[in-house]
Amino acid sequence: MMEKQSHLSEKKISIRNLSDREYFYGHKACPGCGGSLSLRLALKVLGERSYAVVPAGCMSAVGFIFPQMAFTCNAIISTFPGTASMLSGVAAGARALGIKDFHAVGFAGDGGTADIGFQALSGAIDRHDKIIYICYDNEAYMNTGVQKSGLTPIGARTTTSPAGRRLKGALTQKKPMFEIVAAHGIDYAATASVGYPLDYLRKLNYASKVDGTSYIHVFAPCPIGWGYDTSDTISVAKNAVDCGLWYLAEFSEGQFTLNHKPGEFTSVGDYLFGQNRFCHLQEDDLKAIIMERNAKWESICRSWSYS
Amino acid sequence: MHGQKAFLSGNEAVAAGVRLARPHVIAAYPITPQTTVIERLAEMVEDASLKAEYLHVESEHSALSACIGASAVGARTFTATSSQGLLYMAECLHYTSGGRFPVVMMNANRSLALPWNIYGDQRDSLSLLDCGWIQAYAEDAQESLDLIIQAYAIAEHPDVLTPMMINLDGFVITHTYELVSLPSQEGVDAFLPPFQTVNKMDLDHPMSLAFTAGPAYNQAFKQLQHQALLSASKVILDIEERFGQFFGRNYSGLIETMHCEDAEFILVTLGSVAGTVRPVVERLRSLGVRVGLVRIRYMRPFPDIEIRKALAGAKAVGVLEKDISFGYEGTVFTNVNSALSRSNVKPSRLLNFIGGLGGKDISAADIEHLFLRLKSTDDGETVAFI
Amino acid sequence: MNYPVWQRSFKPPKDLAEYPVGTAFPAGHLVETNASWRSQRPVIDAEKCSSCRICWLLCPDGVIHNTKPEGLEIDYDYCKGCGICAKECRQKAIRMENEGI
Numbered sequence: 198m199m200e201k202q203s204h205l206s207e208k209k210i211s212i213r214n215l216s217d218r219e220y221f222y223g224h225k226a227c228p229g230c231g232g233s234l235s236l237r238l239a240l241k242v243l244g245e246r247s248y249a250v251v252p253a254g255c256m257s258a259v260g261f262i263f264p265q266m267a268f269t270c271n272a273i274i275s276t277f278p279g280t281a282s283m284l285s286g287v288a289a290g291a292r293a294l295g296i297k298d299f300h301a302v303g304f305a306g307d308g309g310t311a312d313i314g315f316q317a318l319s320g321a322i323d324r325h326d327k328i329i330y331i332c333y334d335n336e337a338y339m340n341t342g343v344q345k346s347g348l349t350p351i352g353a354r355t356t357t358s359p360a361g362r363r364l365k366g367a368l369t370q371k372k373p374m375f376e377i378v379a380a381h382g383i384d385y386a387a388t389a390s391v392g393y394p395l396d397y398l399r400k401l402n403y404a405s406k407v408d409g410t411s412y413i414h415v416f417a418p419c420p421i422g423w424g425y426d427t428s429d430t431i432s433v434a435k436n437a438v439d440c441g442l443w444y445l446a447e448f449s450e451g452q453f454t455l456n457h458k459p460g461e462f463t464s465v466g467d468y469l470f471g472q473n474r475f476c477h478l479q480e481d482d483l484k485a486i487i488m489e490r491n492a493k494w495e496s497i498c499r500s501w502s503y504s
Numbered sequence: 505m506h507g508q509k510a511f512l513s514g515n516e517a518v519a520a521g522v523r524l525a526r527p528h529v530i531a532a533y534p535i536t537p538q539t540t541v542i543e544r545l546a547e548m549v550e551d552a553s554l555k556a557e558y559l560h561v562e563s564e565h566s567a568l569s570a571c572i573g574a575s576a577v578g579a580r581t582f583t584a585t586s587s588q589g590l591l592y593m594a595e596c597l598h599y600t601s602g603g604r605f606p607v608v609m610m611n612a613n614r615s616l617a618l619p620w621n622i623y624g625d626q627r628d629s630l631s632l633l634d635c636g637w638i639q640a641y642a643e644d645a646q647e648s649l650d651l652i653i654q655a656y657a658i659a660e661h662p663d664v665l666t667p668m669m670i671n672l673d674g675f676v677i678t679h680t681y682e683l684v685s686l687p688s689q690e691g692v693d694a695f696l697p698p699f700q701t702v703n704k705m706d707l708d709h710p711m712s713l714a715f716t717a718g719p720a721y722n723q724a725f726k727q728l729q730h731q732a733l734l735s736a737s738k739v740i741l742d743i744e745e746r747f748g749q750f751f752g753r754n755y756s757g758l759i760e761t762m763h764c765e766d767a768e769f770i771l772v773t774l775g776s777v778a779g780t781v782r783p784v785v786e787r788l789r790s791l792g793v794r795v796g797l798v799r800i801r802y803m804r805p806f807p808d809i810e811i812r813k814a815l816a817g818a819k820a821v822g823v824l825e826k827d828i829s830f831g832y833e834g835t836v837f838t839n840v841n842s843a844l845s846r847s848n849v850k851p852s853r854l855l856n857f858i859g860g861l862g863g864k865d866i867s868a869a870d871i872e873h874l875f876l877r878l879k880s881t882d883d884g885e886t887v888a889f890i
Numbered sequence: 891m892n893y894p895v896w897q898r899s900f901k902p903p904k905d906l907a908e909y910p911v912g913t914a915f916p917a918g919h920l921v922e923t924n925a926s927w928r929s930q931r932p933v934i935d936a937e938k939c940s941s942c943r944i945c946w947l948l949c950p951d952g953v954i955h956n957t958k959p960e961g962l963e964i965d966y967d968y969c970k971g972c973g974i975c976a977k978e979c980r981q982k983a984i985r986m987e988n989e990g991i
Contacts, residue, residue: 212943219893219952223920226950228927228972234950246707248577261715264902269894269918271705273576273713275569276595282566286531286573286581287705289557293528293579299707317569320562394947420972428973431948604912665912703912710917717913720902724909731906 210398216241224267225259229427231391231417231434232256232333236304238394239331239413242401245270247300248291250284252314253277254306255340256333278313280305281321284328292327300405302329307348308338311372322381322410329404329411332374335419343422347372350442351489352482353474355422360477370489375414379448384409386448390416392435396445396456403447416443424473433471439463441490444497453501465490507688514677517645517684518584518610518670519544521652523554524692525608528579531559531570535589536622537674538612542584556582564589568596568607575605576713578704580656583607586674587614587628594632600667601636602729603714604703606659607667608652609637613775613826614674615862623863624674625826626775630803630835636729638668638736639803641774645682648672650753653692657743660699663735673776675863687751695750737805758807760799763789764814767796769878770851772811772840773824774800777866781824784871795875800836808843815844820853820878824871824890826860833887834858853878859890866890893952894918896967924951928971930986936961938983945975945984 220240226233232255240247249272251257257274260267275283280303288301305314310332321328337355338344345358349367354360358367378386385407389397397415404411418433420426425433437443438457442465445457465487469475478486512520518541522530530549532542548554557574561567564585571581585593590611600607611629615621629639638658642648648670655668672678687695705711717725741757748754760778762785764770771781778799788795798814800807815821825836832838837856844850857874860866870890877884900921903909934945939961946954946962953965954975976984 212947215947217892217956222893222918222952223896223924223968224951225924228950228970229974230950234948237950237952238947245710248705250573258716261712263715263717263721263913263915264900264919265921266712266715266915266917266919268712269710271707271710271713271917273573273705274715275573276565276599278565279569279572279596282531282561282569283573283576285559285561285566286529286570286575287577288573289529289531289559289570290574290577290579290581293557293574294577296577296707316562317566320560320566323562324560326559391948426973428977430950430972430974431978602913604914701912703914711914712917712919713912713914715913715915721909724903724906725913728906728909 210242210402211395215398216244218245220270221260221267222269223265225262226255227421229420229430231419231430232306232335233259234391235331235333235415235417238398239302239304239401240270242398243300243302243329243405246298247271247302248273248287250275250280250287250301250303252280252305252309254309256304258340277309278317280309280314281317281328281330284330285321285324285326288327300329301327302331304331304333306339307332307334307336308346311347311374319381322378322383325384325409327409329413332412332414333417334414335417335422337422339419339422348374352478352486354477355474365477365482375446375448378412379453382451383412383448386412388414388444388446390434390438390443390445392416392431392433392438393445393457400447422474425471436463436468440465440468441494442468446501455497455501455503458503507686507691509683509685511681512645512684513540513679513681514645514648514672515540515679516544517649518652518672519548520686521649522582523548524687524689525653525656525696526580527556527582529557529559529571529574529581530583531561531567532583533561533564533567533585533589535586537614537678538584538586538610540678541610564592565596568593568600571607572596572600572603572605575607576705578699578701580699581607582609584610586612587616590628590632591616594635597632597635597637604665604729604732605667606665608655608659609667609669610652611669611671612674612678613671621862622674624676625861625863626671627827627861629669629671630827633804633835636666636733637804638666638733639671640668640801641671641803642677643776643778643799644677646684648677649684650747650755653687653696654743654747656696658736658739660701661739664732664739665701665703666732666736671775676776691750695747733805740802757810758802758805759810759814760801761814762797764796764798766794766817768794768819769875770796770798770815770818770821771824771871771874772798772800772821772836774803774836777824777860780866780868781871784868784875788872788875793875793879803836803839806839806843808846811840811843812847812849815851816849818851820855821851822855822857822874822878824857824859824874828858856887857890858887893955893965894920896920896923923967924970925967928969929989930971930973931966931969931989932964932971932973932975932984933987934962934964935983935985938981940981942980944978944980948974948978950974
């Protein structure tokens, strides 16, 4: 069950009161990595009494290379499919041992969440295990060299969905993970973006107080995999929200709430063609993507509340 | 230290043993013929006679993954599975042993698909001998219960810190009933100290666990793991001796022998089929045929010294096993043959008998026939399906 | 200390006895720096800096520290030169300078 508070009455997390401690430091992530920023900020909110579970993927590959250990809080690598199941075990073990006031938090990529880790995530939500599951979405299997995942957006070029004369990159839409976990009746779920960091921090803070299962899906651009300058990670993450291809929302107590409604969408074309992975798309591909975006927003505005 | 007696199936005896060992976390997924273990455990959690976190996981991979997570914060854990489930968690088996997490697992030996078959053979566990787990094979419900309690002491020992798998033949042991002596809770509490380890995440001393080790360091970790499994041999003997002092039941170490001292013809086997071999040995002995039996109790660590000693004087040895490594020979045979070829004392004939696959019955007459084959001098094939 | 520092005197294990038990090792242990990755380094102009700390918030490596009472300083052992801080600074108080060869 969650605390029955409206979002507005929570103590606000701000840059001023966020911890100075670094919990993910000296890691080997690429310069400008959105995923590492999402992990770093999450642990600043959740604090030192965190057990972090990180599956095979970018964040584990860069954070635990013996003898260089980049996490300063407790952390463990899980098998690729096993993030949520290991989290359940950590939470159950700590509980059984009488350990109090801790967070069991997982940081899985899009592949480790929507594909190979899907089953375990579904089971953990079903059990209402008291865990926080964070999916850092860089829209492909980046650690292994940019292969297509279930969260690769339509039209994106990856090494296993190449763009050539016949096929134009990924041919399917992103799996709607936020809606899927919501359909489980999860205690709390949210979408976020490293381009809107204060919104992300607020949601992390909320999740830290949920007496049940939380899921945060944070949009985390990857300069190497997407093909843009390393310094643009934050602006790319912000543009995705501003042009409507990503949305900031929450789900709790059976209700969807949209957090941010752009007055007017910025250009989808500018967003897409600023990244190398989309540069092969034609006008009609762009039109199709915009139509899809419009349809989704129509549905959101029809059924979700807004605050 | 002696408790009551109860009429229990092998699975129920396992559950009784688990309750006495006081695990903190149980995570398991149902699969025939393991199901009654986790059903009994669920009932024990319901009536509060077992205080453990019971996780209804959605697969076997998640079952062992959850146990690893719990073990990684210092909790004592238990899981159980069989055949397809054991293979589904195969990645996690290596993960548990490489990470040196002392998880205890009961495996109901069952045939692996295809074809589909729910009956007992040992292909599941024997095909996974290399995964780094201690592997024990029980002959009956009493031994199953006792092995569960000993397993925590062995696995959690600081020289070992290796997970342990206790194998029960599907249906033959899991579902048949016998009178079992239950140790008292006070006795087990005194025998089994609480789980302590440095290999865990700790809020007072943050750690990084289950990390990456590249080419410069990896082999050393693996060598340490191998050494720990070898160390388990001595720890097993110490724990068994201690168990005997506490509960009055003594076990014979990594193998059990019957009439091997002067035997000319010896059958080596594991699990419940040994119970069929015993009366045949007695009968043939009464007819003047010098036969013997070796029951392997632990396949890992492998009792190579004990096997060499037991088989030293034999003329012919047959290894009877319920598995086959397709394209070559049975895995137990490979291990026994390797142990013998390291010494200069070798039986003149070493034969491999593959039987019982998919629950195929092995009768006393079949066993007698095997001894006759060992006794005869025909040059039959080394690997024979019976 | 709010962040781990480079353990310059760390000696890697040689004998088996020097290895840790299990795959477990103390957290926050750094044996090498990331400085060699960058071709540019950020330099904060203290005059222009308003201490809004956006750069501190958005650095993926967390190398901008709130350690000086009069402003922010950068741990150049671990800065990779990605340029996010310079790009996001509202005051344009950070410039990216080329590293020497």
